[in-house]
Amino acid sequence: MFEAKVYSERRRKLKNQVGTGLILIPGNTEAAMNYPANTYHFRQDSDFLYFFGLDHPDLAGVMDVDDDRDYLFGNDVDMDDIIWMGPQPALKDRAHEVGVEQTAPYHKLDEKIRDAVSKGRKIHILPPYRGKNILKLSSLLGNDYVEIKEMISEKLIRATVKLRSVKEEVEIKEIEQAMDVAYKMHTTAMKMAKPGIIENEIAGTIEGIALVEGNGVSFPIILTINGQTLHNHYHGNTLSVGRMMVTDAGAESALHYASDITRTVPVGGKFNQRQKEIYEIVLKANTEPIKSIKPGITNKSLHLMAAEIIGSGLKDLGLMKGNIKEAVNQGAHALFFPHGLGHMMGLDIHDMEGLGEDYVGYNEEVKRSDQFGLAFLRLGKKLERGFVITIEPGIYFIPALIDQWKREKKFMDFINYDKVETYKDFGGIRIEDDILVTATGYRVLGKPIPKTVEEVEGIIVG
Ligand code: GLY
Ligand code: MN
Numbered sequence: 001m002f003e004a005k006v007y008s009e010r011r012r013k014l015k016n017q018v019g020t021g022l023i024l025i026p027g028n029t030e031a032a033m034n035y036p037a038n039t040y041h042f043r044q045d046s047d048f049l050y051f052f053g054l055d056h057p058d059l060a061g062v063m064d065v066d067d068d069r070d071y072l073f074g075n076d077v078d079m080d081d082i083i084w085m086g087p088q089p090a091l092k093d094r095a096h097e098v099g100v101e102q103t104a105p106y107h108k109l110d111e112k113i114r115d116a117v118s119k120g121r122k123i124h125i126l127p128p129y130r131g132k133n134i135l136k137l138s139s140l141l142g143n144d145y146v147e148i149k150e151m152i153s154e155k156l157i158r159a160t161v162k163l164r165s166v167k168e169e170v171e172i173k174e175i176e177q178a179m180d181v182a183y184k185m186h187t188t189a190m191k192m193a194k195p196g197i198i199e200n201e202i203a204g205t206i207e208g209i210a211l212v213e214g215n216g217v218s219f220p221i222i223l224t225i226n227g228q229t230l231h232n233h234y235h236g237n238t239l240s241v242g243r244m245m246v247t248d249a250g251a252e253s254a255l256h257y258a259s260d261i262t263r264t265v266p267v268g269g270k271f272n273q274r275q276k277e278i279y280e281i282v283l284k285a286n287t288e289p290i291k292s293i294k295p296g297i298t299n300k301s302l303h304l305m306a307a308e309i310i311g312s313g314l315k316d317l318g319l320m321k322g323n324i325k326e327a328v329n330q331g332a333h334a335l336f337f338p339h340g341l342g343h344m345m346g347l348d349i350h351d352m353e354g355l356g357e358d359y360v361g362y363n364e365e366v367k368r369s370d371q372f373g374l375a376f377l378r379l380g381k382k383l384e385r386g387f388v389i390t391i392e393p394g395i396y397f398i399p400a401l402i403d404q405w406k407r408e409k410k411f412m413d414f415i416n417y418d419k420v421e422t423y424k425d426f427g428g429i430r431i432e433d434d435i436l437v438t439a440t441g442y443r444v445l446g447k448p449i450p451k452t453v454e455e456v457e458g459i460i461v462g
Contacts, residue, residue: 001097001255002170007053008070008099010163014051015065017159021122022066024113024140025051027059029132041216045133046347046354047126049256050164053098056088060109061100066121071102073109113140124153126160129354157355164352165344165360166386171257172436172445175345175388178259179434179446181214181251186263186449189223189247190459193265199223199235199245210251218258218349222248227264227428228396230339239267244275244427250349258349260390262432263449269460271453278395279429279453281313285393286431286451289341293383293391293435293442298366300380303341306393307333307373314395319423322414332411334373335401335420342390343378345434350378351388383437388445392432397423 014023027048030039044055052061052072059074072095077088095103104112116123123141128134128148138145167175185206192202203223210217224232225239227246239245244266250259264282266275288309289302311324311333319336320327327333344351344360352360361379362368369375379389402424406417431451436443450459 001053001055004097004099006168006170007051011051011063011070011099013163014156014159015063015068017162018065018124018153018155020065021124022113022116023063023124023156024137025061025063025126026128026133026136027052027054027061028057028130030057031130031132044256046256046352047160047164049347050160052100054094055256056094058106060106062109062112069102070100071104071112072098072100073104073106073112075106110140114142117142122153123151124156125151126156126355127152157359161352161355161359164346166384167346167388167436168386171346172388174253174255174257175259175434175436176445177253178214178218178251178257179261181210181253182249182259182261183447183449184213185209185249185251186247186261187459189245189249190263190265190450190456193239193245193267193269193460195239195241195268197239199225199237199239202245202247203235206247206249210249213251215252215254215256218250218252218260222246222262225267225427227394227430228398228426230394230396230428230430241266241268242272243267244429246428246430248430248432256347258345258347258351259434259446260345260349260432261434261446261449262392262394262430263451263456264429264431265456265460269457271457274423274426275429276453277317278313278426281310281317282393282395282429282431283451283453284313285309285337286391286433289393290391290433290435290442290444293389293437294440295385295437296382298380298382299341299361299389300366300369300374300377302391303374303377303380304328306341306391307337310337310393310395318419319416320414321416324414327411327414330411330414331371331373332414334371335405335411335415336395336397337393338373338376338396338398338401339394340374340377340379342392342432345388345390353378385437385439387437388434389437390432390434392430394428394430396428396430397426398428399424 028045062071074091225243246264248262285306307328314320366381434445
């Protein structure tokens with residue numbers, strides 16, 4: 001945990017921004033896997049971690065903005081708990097560690113909230129995403145669970161996003177710890193990318209590294225020789241020369257901060273000509289936007305820069321044609337690059353996505369596009385000092401999408417379908433780094449993981 005004052009200060013700022021009412025942040029409960037006592041690995045809610053820091057189930061935090069007091073609701077353990085889980089700190093001591101002095105048994109939460117509701121006070125809640133918390137909130141607020149959406153406080157969302165978007169020094173250190181683990185995961189995966197091995201052997205090994213070195217993975221590992229499927233979680237293929245292996249994986253630090261890195265390598269360690277050509281384009285679409293990162297630049301412009309690099313590179317190879325600026329303007333490049341350049345990262349790998357992507361990534365100045373491809377850009381607005389973002393361009397040959405666009409005769413002026421047909425067995429390439437926006441520019445976080453053709457070929461053979 002960070003020092004108590006980190007959490008007190010965050011809560012103070014939040015209360016200032018929210019202005020009045022009661023802020024309710026329920027922590028997560030255990031989630032049953034196949035029967036109640038057999039649970040998934042516990043993951044605390046990220047907003048609860050941010051404001052109340054405690055990594056235990058069955059807690060709820062309340063900030064009373066009007067009397068400037070913070071409360072922690074939870075239960076002390078009984079003898080049964082001690083027998084099964086060992087001794088646990090008292091609720092009071094836990095609360096003290098995060099600067100909260102007012103504690104009460106969990107059932108008192110109902111009283112606190114119902115009392116406030118009966119007095120007509122505003123209760124601020126964030127969008128819940130787990131069934132148990134939705135039901136709990138609907139019982140506390142006296143609403144049907146389907147109406148809970150209407151109770152969500154936009155003011156609290158905006159204030160939370162404002163705070164969580166700008167990372168503190170202590171948070172950067174945590175992210176860097178998660179980056180150290182990612183370094184080990186990715187360099188290990190690269191060295192294992194030999195013909196004959198099954199994806200599962202590599203995925204299992206690097207998930208093990210995340211568990212040994214950190215707090216497990218920050219999202220289910222994507223590791224596949226079918227990288228054209230963007231979030232491919234099937235790990236049953238055998239690697240063979242001629243295929244490329246996409247590994248999109250990261251770890252959680254001790255305090256649950258994420259890393260999120262993607263590397264793509266040729267099985268066996270040697271790029272063939274076709275692979276090298278496509279790889280160099282993706283690499284440029286990764287390194288050039290990174291060089292332009294600084295406060296004030298919009299992430300949308302970085303996305304479009306990557307799209308143009310991809311379009312121009314594919315034109316040089318004869319896969320695209322015509323005026324590439326215009327092709328990107330109309331969205332033709334999205335046949336090959338159908339996702340966004342990146343997203344915020346922090347306590348969540350897609351940071352704060354549960355609060356609503358548009359609150360996190362867009363504003364009055366930069367609105368989300370509805371164009372295929374660009375519409376999936378999670379972060380479009382201007383970058384600010386302290387943001388941590390990913391830059392993750394890719395080129396994919398998705399046979400079903402190619403067939404559909406060809407059938408519909410889409411963008412015939414920009415796409416050379418005859419040539420594209422010959423790449424349908426290629427797969428996909430993505431390269432992703434995590435970057436801190438500094439006062440004057442950027443810092444790529446973590447120890448550099450092999451990325452150039454020479455570096456990648458060097459690590460696999462070596
Ligand atoms: N690393 C997976 C994603 O960003 O969606
Ligand atoms: Mn990512």
